[in-house]
Amino acid sequence: MRPSPHSLLLVLLLSFQTVGAASGASGPVRNLMPVPAEAAFGAGRLPVTPAFSAHVAGCHDARVEPAVLRALRRLQGRTGIEFTTPVTPDASAASLVVECARAGGAVPSLADDESYEIEVTERQARLRATEGAGVLRGLETLLQLVEGDRAGAFIPAVRIDDRPRFRWRGLLIDAARHWMPVEVIKRNLDGMAAVKLNVLHWHLTEDQGFRVESRKYPKLHTLGSDGLFYTQDQIREVVAYAAARGIRVIPEFDMPGHVTSWLVGHPELAAAPGPYAIARTWGVFDAALDPTREEVYKLLDGFLGEMAAIFPDQYLHIGGDESNGKQWAANPSIQAFMKKQGLADAHALQAYFNRRLSAILRKHGKKMVGWDEILHPDLPKDIVVQSWRGQESLADSARQGYLGLLSNGYYLDLIETTARHYQVDPIPAGSALTPEEAARVLGGEACMWAEYVAPDTVDSRIWPRLGAIAERLWSPATVTDVPDMYRRLATLSVRLEELGLEHEKNVDMLLRRLAGSTDVGPLRTLVDAVEPVKGYQRGRLRPATQMMPLTRVVDAARADSLVGRHVAALVDELLADAPAFGSGRHELQDLFTRWRDIRPSIDVTIDQAAGLHEVRPLAESLAALGASGLQALSFLQARLSPPDDWRTAQLALSDRASQPAGEVVLAVSGPLRRLVVAAADVQALETMTPADWKARVEQLAAPPPQKR
C-alpha cells in the first residue's frame, strides 16, 4: 500500500526539529527571511526536476494562478530547468498543490489574512492559506526553501505555520526629490513581496517635484515636475502590479508644507505671494498652503477626489511634517484668521487645516495617515500616525488611542548598518503599553528618502537592508540573532537579483563608469572597505542640489561594508585567541597585504579618472592601514612590545584614516585601532588573564565619539 501524504508526514515529523518563536529562531532556519513563526524541518526532500508541476485548488482569488506561474518561472530560471508541464489539472500528481479557503478582499487591505501553512514531503509540497494573500506569502517562502546539491535541486521536507507579527509592513519610496521611473517601483514591489512587505508608501509630492498627473489641475504636474511624473495610467498599472503581489499602495501628498512644486503652477494656494520655482536644494522650506482660503480646500477636494479614484486603498497619506509656520506668521490676514478662530499657534492652525482635510478625505472614502505633527486631540481616532520621531512618540499616540506606525530607526537614507535597523522594534522589549494599546501599533515602514539616490543607486540603498527590517516586522520578536540574520541576508540579496533589482550589479557598474575601464580590481578592494558617511553628514560635508550627479564612489559604496564586518570579526577572533594569536591570523595577513600593496595599481586607475581623484586619500590610508596591521600582527605573534612612538604614530594614522574623503569613510579603521592598541599592550598579557587583557584592549581602543 502506498502511504498517504499524511502518514508519510507523520513519519517525517518524528525526525523534525521545531524552530521559530519558541526556540528563539537561532536554529536551522535555512535561508528563510523573514523567519516564519514556526518551522520544523525533516530529513527528506522533494526533488525539482523537469517533471515539476503545480496544481491550484479552490482559490477564488484571481491573483493566485498568475502568482503560481511567476513562482514557477523563477524556479525554472534559478535552476535552468524547463518544466515540461508547469501546471497540471491532476492534484495527486502535482509536485506543488496550492489551496485556499476563501478569496479575501478585492484589493489588499489591512484586514487581509496573510497566514499560511506549508508541508513538504518527498512526494509533494502543499501550500494552504485562508486567503489568497496567504498564498502569495507562502509562495515566497517556498522559493526561499529551494536548495541544491550534487543530486540536483530540491525542497527540503518541512512543516511551516506562519503569520505576521504586524499587519502594516511598508516601504516609503520618495519619487519626488529624485524621479523614479515606473520600472524602479515595479522591481522594488517584487522585492517587497519577496520579503513579505505589504505596503508601498509612495511619496509623490515634494518641494522638488509634483510627480503625479492631475487631469483636473494639470498645472500641478506640468509646471511642477520637469516633465517627470506618473501618468494616471501608470499609477493604475503600479497599483495593479502591487495588488497582484498583495501589496497596498498608499500615496502621500505632503501638505501644508513641502509644497513648493505645487505652487509653481498654483501660486494662489500659497501663504505668501509667488512666483515659485521648483526647489533644487534640500531641507525645510517656508512655502506652505494658506489654510485660511477656501480655494485651497476646493482644489484639494478636486485633486484628492481624483487621486481617491485611482488609489483604491482605504488610507491616504497627507504628510503634515516640517511645516515651519514662517509664511503663516508673516501673513497678517492669516494671523487675523487665527485670532478670530481662536487658534493659538501654527500647530493649532495646522490642526484646523487637518480637520478640514479629514472631512474631504472622508467624503472621498479615505482615512488619513500623517507624520507625528498631525497628532492633535481634535482629529478622529481612525487616523494613523507615522512616527519619524521614535518609539516613545509612537507609544504616546497609542496611549492617546491613535493607530501608529514606526519609521524612526528605519530611515534607509541615513546609511545605517543592517544590524542597527534590525535592533529597532516598534514595540521594544519591556514596553509599558497595555495589550490594548500595543494593538494600536500597526507596524512600521522603512523610508527611502531620495535626496541622494537616483534610479541607478536606489536599489542599493534599499536592498538588502530592507530584508532585515521586513523580518523585524513579520517574524516573532524573539528572532534577534544578528550573525544569522547577516548569513541569511547574503542569500536573500542574491535571490533578489532574479527580480531585476540592481543593488548588487550596479556597484561594479558605477566603478567601471568612473574608471572608464573593466579593470576595477584594486578600486573594488578600496570600495569594499569603505562606507558612505552616515546620518546627515553627507549634506553637511558637501551641500548638494537635485542636479548633482549621483555616480560617485559614495554612491557606489555599500551602506554596510561586508569587509568592515569581516575584519572586525577576525580581529575579535584573533584577540580572543591570546596569547597564541593564531585564529584568523592568516586571513588578516592576506587582507592587510592586499591593502598595503594596493598602490601603485590603484593610483593608475585614480589618475586616469577625474571622478576618482577625491578618494585618493582613502587609498593612501588603506595602504597605510594594511602596513600598520601587518606590523601589529608581527608584534602580537612575537609577543614583542613595539617601540614607544609606534603606538602614537599608528593611532594618528588611524585617526587620519577615520576622516571622510568624497563623503566616504573607511569602515575598517576601528578594528585596526584595536589591533594596534593590542600590539602596543601585548606585554600586559604577562600579568593578566587573556580575557582580562582583551577587555582592557577593547576599552583602550574605544573609538572617539563621532558626529552624525
Place this chain on the structure above:
Amino acid sequence: MRPSPHSLLLVLLLSFQTVGAASGASGPVRNLMPVPAEAAFGAGRLPVTPAFSAHVAGCHDARVEPAVLRALRRLQGRTGIEFTTPVTPDASAASLVVECARAGGAVPSLADDESYEIEVTERQARLRATEGAGVLRGLETLLQLVEGDRAGAFIPAVRIDDRPRFRWRGLLIDAARHWMPVEVIKRNLDGMAAVKLNVLHWHLTEDQGFRVESRKYPKLHTLGSDGLFYTQDQIREVVAYAAARGIRVIPEFDMPGHVTSWLVGHPELAAAPGPYAIARTWGVFDAALDPTREEVYKLLDGFLGEMAAIFPDQYLHIGGDESNGKQWAANPSIQAFMKKQGLADAHALQAYFNRRLSAILRKHGKKMVGWDEILHPDLPKDIVVQSWRGQESLADSARQGYLGLLSNGYYLDLIETTARHYQVDPIPAGSALTPEEAARVLGGEACMWAEYVAPDTVDSRIWPRLGAIAERLWSPATVTDVPDMYRRLATLSVRLEELGLEHEKNVDMLLRRLAGSTDVGPLRTLVDAVEPVKGYQRGRLRPATQMMPLTRVVDAARADSLVGRHVAALVDELLADAPAFGSGRHELQDLFTRWRDIRPSIDVTIDQAAGLHEVRPLAESLAALGASGLQALSFLQARLSPPDDWRTAQLALSDRASQPAGEVVLAVSGPLRRLVVAAADVQALETMTPADWKARVEQLAAPPPQKR
C-alpha cells in the same frame, strides 16, 4: 592681446597629426568608435571643470537642445562633477558651442545630412553641422573624446571632419520570438546613437508572437501575444525617443510566412484551415497567408494603414522570407488560382502577393523593404532588398537596379567573434560593382534574432560587438585594424553602461543567480574562458522552446572571450620568442596555475547549484588544460622533449576540451593545442630557424574543422 580661437587653432594645428581614411586609421584615434573620416589631434586640452558650459547657436532643430542637455548630464555623471551653469547664453564664454546651418527634416530619413565638424582648442570646443542630425552624431564623438589624468578631466585639442560611409546603418531587434519590454528598446536606442547607427528595424510579428496593438483588428494582438505587446502609445513613445536620437524606426510585419501568431485570432487569413496556436518552438513553419483571398488584402490594408499612421518612416518592412509554400501547394483552390493567373510556382505567387502589398503600401505613403526572397522583376525599383544571403546576392540586386542592405555576416545571434563581423563589408574590396551600382548598396543592418535572448541577456548579445559593425558601416573602408578595434571596443563597452545597457553587469548577475551566492570567483574564471557554441549549434544540441529559461551558463557566457583572445596572443608571443620562450611566460604561468587550481573550490560552487551541474565537464577540462599548459611551458623552457606518449595524451585532452557541455565550449583549447604541439616539437629548434619552427608548429597544430 588675447588670441582668437582661430589663431590658437592654427598654432595647435602645427603639431597636429592627421589620421583617418588617408592614413589607414591605425594611428592614434584615441577611443573614438566609429573612427571619424578625418581627425587630427593636437597637444592642448580643454578642461572639464564645474564651470563647463554649453551654448547652442542657430539650430532650429528641436532635438538639439535636449540632446546637448543629455550629453552634459552624461559628462557630469562620468566625471562626478556638477556643472554650475550647464547652459549659457554667452557664446564666447561657453566651453562648448554647438551650431547648425539648417534644421533638417521633421523626422529622421535616408536624406539626413549626418556630417559634422569638431574643433577643440584650449579655450573652447565647437561642433558645427549642416543639420541637427549631424549635431547628434558630433555630440557622441565629443563624449568619446573625454579623458582624464592627474590634472582632471579634459577634451584633447582636435579637429574632426566626419561623415558616414553608408546612409543606412541599422540594428534589427526581434521582439517577437522573445518579448522585449520598452525599456530594452530604449536603452538599445541610446547605445545605437552612441555608435552613430540610424535605423532600428523592429521585428514585430512572428510565428511566436504578434507584438503590436491593432485597434482595428484587436484579435491579432490579444490572441497572438500572450498579452505581451506594445500599445500604440508605447510605439509612439519609442518612435519619438528614436527620432530624438536621429534614429529611424522601421517596423517589420513578416508575411506571407512567419505568420502563425496572426492566425490564432484570424484563421480565415490562412492558406490552410485552422485552428492555430502561437508557435512555441523555432524554425520555418508552414503557416502562410492565402494570397488569393481578398479578405487578406482588406485586413492588410486596414492594419498597415493603422501602422503607417504611427510609424512615420518612409519605409515599412514586409519580411517575405522563408515562406515555404507548403500550404499553398496543398490547397486546390490556391493551385487553381495560380493556374488561372499563370503563376508558375510559389515564388511567382509570392511576387503576386508582394505586388498587391506594394500597392497597399503606396496608398499609405510607404515604400517596401523585404528580405532577398521578395526580389522579382515585377516589383518597382524603389523597394529595398535586405540580404540575409550575402554580398553576392546583394551585388546582384544592385546590378538589377534595386537598393539593398547587407545583413549576412551581421547576425548577432550566431555568436560570432567581433573580428569576424568587422571583416564583413557591404561592398568588399575588389567589388566589381560600378559606382552607380555601388551607390545602391545603402548600408547594412545587424540582426538580433531572439530565439535565445531574453531582456536580461539581449544586451550582451548586441553589445559590445555591434560597435564594430557600426564602425564598418560608418568609417572609411580602410579602417580595418583588428587589435585597435578591440582596444577601442573595450572602452566603448564601459561607456555604454552609462546608458543603462546591461551587457556587462548581467554576466556576474546571472552567475550569482545560478550559484545562489556572491562568491562566484572560480565560476567567473571558468566562464571567462568559454564561449557559447556558434552558428546554429545551440538549437541542434538542445532543441528549445520559447519557455526554456535563458538563465544558464550559456546565456551568461560572452560571444567573444577576452581570455580566449588573450591566451592566443600570449602563446603567439611566447612561440615567437623561441628559443628563449620568455615573453608572455609569466602571465601564462599565472593563468594556467589559476586554471589548474580551480578545483575543488569550483566543485563546491557547482555541487550547490543544480543549474551549474551541466558545466562540470568544462571545469574538469579547464583544470586539466591548466596542468597541461604548465607542463608544456616547462618543456619549452628546458628545451626538453616530453615523453613519447605525452603529446598524444595532451592532444586527446585538448580534443575532449573542445567538446561543448551545456552548449558552451572552452575558447582556450586552440592556443593550448599549439603550446602542446610546440613543446612536443621543441627539439626541432636545434635544426631550424625559430621562424620556420613556429610556422611548422602552427601547421601541426591546426585545429580539426568544426561543424557550425
